[in-house]
Amino acid sequence: MQLTQVHIVLVSAQTAPNLLPALDPAMKPKKVIMLVSKKMCSQADALENVFRQNGIKTERINLVNEHDFKDLERTILNLAASHEIESIALNVTGGTKLMAIAAQSIAQAAKWPVFYVDVDTDEVIWIIDKAQHNHKLTEHLRLRHYLLGYGFEIDGQVERPQPDSRHETLIRTLLLNIGSLEHPLSQLNWLTQIAEDKKIFSVEMNDKQRDSLGLSTLLRHFEDAGSLKVNGSTIRFTDEVERDFVKGGWLEHHVYRTVESLTNELGIRDKAANLTIAKNGVRKEMDVVFMARNRPFVIECKTARMDKPEAPKANDTLFKLADVSRVGGLGANKMLTSYRNLREPEKKLADALGISLVCGEELNRLEEKIKNWVRN
Incomplete structure (x- = not known):
């Protein structure tokens, strides 16, 4: 030429x-x-x-x-x-x-x-x-060039989680037992949030939590993965990275690793986890983002409970995802992955906002869902 x-x-x-x-x-x-x-x-x-x-x-x-x-x-x-x-x-x-x-x-x-x-x-x-x-x-456009083209700078390092056999085993267990582990996972998320808010690496369980068979089983799985140690009623997290992993980072890890496994098949050009971008002093955080067909695809990952009327977190999450995805032109393609199912009103809102959903048991078909999402 x-x-x-x-x-x-x-x-x-x-x-x-x-x-x-x-x-x-x-x-x-x-x-x-x-x-x-x-x-x-x-x-x-x-x-x-x-x-x-x-x-x-x-x-x-x-x-x-x-x-x-x-x-x-x-x-x-x-x-x-x-x-x-x-x-x-x-x-x-x-x-x-x-x-x-x-x-x-x-x-x-x-x-x-x-x-x-x-x-x-x-x-x-x-x-x-x-x-x-x-x-x-x-x-093919990389994330940095695409984002710069719309005036966004990448703030901080670009994370690309690496495989870890202990983590992979834990994640398979969490996904295969979605129904039985929902409640204990809610308990563990709440305890981990307390530690994060106080900027500490240990937290005390109350008597009810310590005697919970489901929570004990879940803690043992995370302990086997090297994320924490349990001594009596005390949960001690290995470090900040593992504390974040326990609080929900494990789902981000799983989503990113699934995207990575589809790189060649879907022509994915660039990808990142926990990406923070900034424009005019306003920062946006993306759990998982990748470029395919010269378009950005943004995935929000949630393990917190969002299916109860008294907890309006689902709407907040959906509106936040819609806003985060406005990174240029017609905006990014949007997906919410959630360990728990959403109620019908939230599903209708997601549809109105153009957000694809992969919730609850559907997480076990995440690869298939991402393939259809990108190809369509």
Whole structure:
């Protein structure tokens, strides 16, 4: 494929169509010229940041009125005149329809190649340039580039949990005994929360908890996994990491490891657990997030009880997940995984918010659920 020195892009709410060809080794330009409407200034800032980090120069053309077709044509004609000695290709994927029509009409007169990016197939389709064949993109967006494209920075380290045979055995036990372990797990979550709130690594059980056969059985499983030690009525957690694992991190670990096992089959390009991102001082936390088909997929993991009318945690969790997933463009795909089932009203709310659910016994079919979720 013949490389062009300059890409002209129409900045819109979707970053992937502008980033993908510019970062692709077979198409990477020396410079990107961005046509920017007033509404898309912050989006252009974010795009510019990614381009520059990848060694691509940028130029910005601010549009006075993106609804004035004649003005759009004049602006692009002036652009053509000032860059006539350079090889230029127009990426017509973004912007408004009017911007795209104006840009394409000038491109046709100037004999610029024009292409469109199909993010579903990772393919560049050439509209004007019969000498070019459709090109399968080799560059796939990583989490950092995608998030930067919308102005989000990754705050802290990116976690990618590693396999641990003791943990894997414990998780299988928890999943196979969802019905019988629900109540003791609630008790253990509550005790672990006390330790976390006090920033300590031990907690005392009351007489009822100490005499609970279900809780004793559950504690023994976590003890075998090296997460804690039980001495009489005292539960002592191994360290902060294991305390977090006991309080619900085990489900995040399981979800992440399931996603990792599907990496090749689903074309997953990047993934992380416990990811914190920030924009304009506002932080968002994601339990598990991954990129597939150049789109983000966000999974919230919950082991706490959310199925009782007196505990309005399910609604809070669903609204939080919907908000966290607004990381750009049309937003991320959203899923809630829960050790316990939700009530019908919460299920209806999840459906209204576009959130897929994998709850209770369905966790034993998590792999199948994630496959269908990504493919659909």
